[in-house]
Amino acid sequence: MFVTSAYAQTTAPSATEAHEGVAAHGGNEAFPPFDPQFFPSQILWLAITFIAFYVFVKRVLMPQIGSTLEHRRHTIAGNLEEAARMKEEADAAIAAYEQELADARAHAHEIATKARDEARAKAEDDRRKVEASLEAKLADSEKRIASVKASAMKDVGSIAEETAAHIVERLLGGPAPKSDIAAAVKAARE
Template structure:
């Protein structure tokens, strides 16, 4: 405290002059009143506090508070709006996915139906083809059999002529005589008709 005391004493004259200059006739603040309790300064402090704080309050209530409040509200609105938008988009996306899946299922069903009909059609066509070709084959076979039997009959008919020729040739060679065709044919007929 040895530091403080002389300095404090030093401040007394200034305080005294201030009091004299500030509030003539003031009595409560003799000598060196502790500054915060020096009543001669109260009026000035109150006045200037009223002016500065009053203006500050006006500025706050008229400009700053509405402005910051507006900024915060705008941001809140914007965020809420963005969230709504995001929700809406999500819903849309969900709907699109559902629609897509439904369509996919329908397409699958349709595809299998198409495949089924195609298979059936193909089977029917194959069956028809098979039956026509079978019929064709049967007809061809019948033709072939017919021609075989015709050839056979013809061949069999020729056999008699060949036999007659052969027999007459044999007779001519072996016996040296000749026979009439009628005789040979009768003889063959007799031989084959046994």
């Protein structure tokens, strides 16, 4: 309903107006967009304004916007490059750090091993020295024991002869010849 009445209103006045216009003023009141009276003016002013706008766009706006966009692209690309470079640096630093850590660990291990070996060697050495000195002392003691034993054994004969002489003196009331006693002791000891 609205649509039909709208059509009625749009077409009716303009149609009658146009007809009247054609009749009365020789085309002055035609439907304005189709009125050729203003065509030259419209075209002229469109040409003037549009060409001016075109020249402005080409000479001023395009370089301005274009350079801004180009600059932005460069900045972004540069920043990305910088970021990539920094990342590489960081990666290199991490790699170097890890390498150093590994080196340090290896070094520490080496030092520990060396220290352990040295300690072990020293302990072994000490032990050997102590053992050697102990053995020397042992040998010494044994020698002394042997010499003491030998001297003791050497005295045994004379002590036994003396003791035997004393016992014989008590028992017999007089001294016995030494040679006899010695022979007797010798016989007894053997």
